[in-house]
Amino acid sequence: xxxxxxxxxxxxxxxxxxxxxxxxxxxxxxxxxxxxxxxxxxxxxxxxxxxxxxxxxxxxxxxxxxxxxxxxxxxxxxxxxxxxxxxxxxxxxxxxxxxxxxxxxxxxxxxxxxxxxxxxxxxxxxxxxxxxxxxxxxxxxxxxxxxxxxxxxxxxxxxxxxxxxxxxxxxxxxxxxxxxxxxxxxxxxxxxxxxxxxxxxxxxxxxxxxxxxxxxxxxxxxxxxxxxxxxxxxxxxxxxxxxxxxxxxxxxxxxxxxxxxxxxxxxxxxxxxxxxxxxxxxxxxxxxxxxx
Numbered sequence: 001x002x003x004x005x006x007x008x009x010x011x012x013x014x015x016x017x018x019x020x021x022x023x024x025x026x027x028x029x030x031x032x033x034x035x036x037x038x039x040x041x042x043x044x045x046x047x048x049x050x051x052x053x054x055x056x057x058x059x060x061x062x063x064x065x066x067x068x069x070x071x072x073x074x075x076x077x078x079x080x081x082x083x084x085x086x087x088x089x090x091x092x093x094x095x096x097x098x099x100x101x102x103x104x105x106x107x108x109x110x111x112x113x114x115x116x117x118x119x120x121x122x123x124x125x126x127x128x129x130x131x132x133x134x135x136x137x138x139x140x141x142x143x144x145x146x147x148x149x150x151x152x153x154x155x156x157x158x159x160x161x162x163x164x165x166x167x168x169x170x171x172x173x174x175x176x177x178x179x180x181x182x183x184x185x186x187x188x189x190x191x192x193x194x195x196x197x198x199x200x201x202x203x204x205x206x207x208x209x210x211x212x213x214x215x216x217x218x219x220x221x222x223x224x225x226x227x228x229x230x231x232x233x234x235x236x237x238x239x240x241x242x243x244x245x246x247x248x249x250x251x252x253x254x255x256x257x258x259x260x261x262x263x264x265x266x267x268x269x270x271x272x273x274x275x276x277x278x279x280x281x282x283x284x285x286x287x288x289x290x291x292x
Contacts, residue, residue, distance in 0.1 A: 003075060005039040006068045008032060009047065013065055017054055088119035088278050092271075095124050095131040095143035097194065099219055099239050100262060104144060104283055111282040128194035132265055141271050142279060146194025147261040156263040157280060164198065164258040165237040165250050169229040173249040177208060185231040186210035190217045195260060199234050202258045223248075236260060 011021040012032075022029045040047050047061035073091045096105055105123060112121055126134075128145035135143050135154055147156060166177070175183065190196045203209070214231060216222050219239050226233055227246040240250045264283065266276055 003072070005035050005042075007072060008035050009039060009061065010065065010068050010072065012036070013057060013062070019054075088116040088275055090118075091120045091122060092142070092275070092279070093122045093124070093140045094279070095126055095134060095140050095145075097128055097131065097143075097145050098125050098217070099195065099236060100144045101125045102219070103238060103242070107284055108282050111284075115282055116278065127190070127192060135265050135267060138267075138270060142264060142266040142276070144262060144264055144283065146198070147263040148194040148197055150263075150265065154265045154267055155276075156265050157276070159262040159264055159280075159283060161259050161261050162236040162238055164202070164234055164253060164260065165240055166232065166234055166253050167226055167240050168232050168249050168251065169226055170247045170249070171229070172232065173251070177206075177254055180232050181208060181210045185212040185214050187222045187225050187231040187233040188213045188215050189219070189222065189233075189235065190215060193217075195236065198258060198260050202234065202253070202256065206253075206255045234258070 008021060008025060008027075011024055012018060015021050015024060018032050018036075019029055021027075022032045025032075027035075036047060045060045046058055047064075048055040049058060069091070101123075109121065109123075112119065124140070128148060128150065131140065131143040131145050132150045132154060134140040136151055144159065147158070150156065168175070168180070169184075172180065172184065180186075188196065189199060191200050212231075214225070216225075219235060222233050222235065223240075223243050223246060225231055226248045227243075234253065237250065240248075264276075264280055271279075
């Protein structure tokens with residue numbers, strides 16, 4: 001068994017094809033087949049059902065994939081250290097809460113093409129607490145989350161502070177908040193998420209109790225319902241301002257102000273200072289504050 005065989009197996013899992021893997025890795029198709037046969041002999045496991053066309057990976061092969069990724073990630077980091085360079089190399093797994101995936105992820109990936117050409121970024125989305133637990137366990141190297149109820153043991157670097165705002169459909173821009181509760185449903189971002197908990201706290205503090213709530217786990221359907229006059233909402237102002245042509249109105253929250261901190265989370269044991277600084281810069285922030 002060798003590293004090259006493991007990389008080939010991982011590529012086959014991603015492309016679903018021996019021939020596409022051969023092209024991606026600059027190998028011949030017979031060489032890929034021979035490599036996989038040698039790996040099967042070494043492991044004593046059948047990795048492919050060759051009666052199918054194209055050959056399908058067996059459950060035993062799929063069970064190896066998480067460990068193969070771990071091995072290849074570790075090798076890439078060791079190679080990066082041996083180069084003595086600050087450049088990012090290897091595979092980095094980074095998570096985003098849904099709102100930031102829309103606003104920060106495209107620019108991040110675009111900058112990574114030129115600023116981190118030797119690195120690969122595997123991205124995922126989720127709520128803040130599950131992403132933080134994934135960072136803590138090592139399943140992710142880092143994540144961008146809302147700073148709310150995060151577990152101990154991870155480093156937090158503030159990216160920015162965002163204000164929340166009230167959004168009202170056309171025709172309701174002058175209606176007092178107290179009357180809205182009896183007039184329209186409240187379009188609520190998932191209460192289990194960082195934003196949702198912030199909003200729930202504000203509603204309690206403001207003693208605002210909507211008669212009807214409709215819960216969403218994404219911003220986009222909230223915006224569409226808002227635009228169709230179905231209800232009103234509270235969201236981060238940058239998310240509301242992404243839709244300047246939609247028929248709704250953004251106003252400051254009455255009463256207590258509401259903000260949320262976006263933070264970059266990581267662990268010193270899995271992401272060194274140089275890599276952290278590079279990734280933060282590619283997220284569009286050149287200055288940040290470590291939060292304790």
